[in-house]
Amino acid sequence: MVESEQLVRSYGDIWNDREYSKIPDLVSETFVLYDPAVPEHVGPGPAGEAHGPAGLEAFIKWLDAGFPDFQITILELLASDDIVMDEVRFTGTHKGAINGLPPTDRTVGLQLMGTLRIEDGHVKEHRVYFNQREFAEQLGLTFPTVIKQLPKLLYRKVQSGF
Secondary structure, X not given: OHXXXXXXXXXXXXXHHOOHHHHHXXXXXXXXXEOOOOOOOOOOOOOOEEEHHHHHHHHHHHHHHHOOOOEEEEEEEEEXXXXXXXXEEEEEEOOOOEOXXXXXXXXEEEEEEEEEEEEOOEEEEEXXXXXXXXXXXXOOOOOOHHHHHHHHHHHHHHHOOO
């Protein structure tokens, strides 16, 4: 259990430190990240999935482009030999365009839950669950809050050349 717990903590460090070179050491070649935030155009796999070390790296880079100061803090961790459950806090400021949405300059703080499957000393699967509506609310993208942001968002969209 200690090995699985340490593996997941090291996996979290990849995200926080952007240590892409360590990804192949920690995730399997058949790794799959299931996360509703993964867009279709990021790495191999359909929307909501990132496949293999390359897919994970592409997703972290995409996330970093939109939230360059993002950090993940592990709040709780429950480990067995082959399954780790975690609760993490994601924080970051929306400073870059994501999925065509110009930056809102808003800071988000979300609780996420995850299930990680461990196989042969590597993370084989990571499933992430979070409140997508809360995320949209914190970015100011729910009605009626978005009405106040429309001029700024449209201006930034025009400035970026669509």
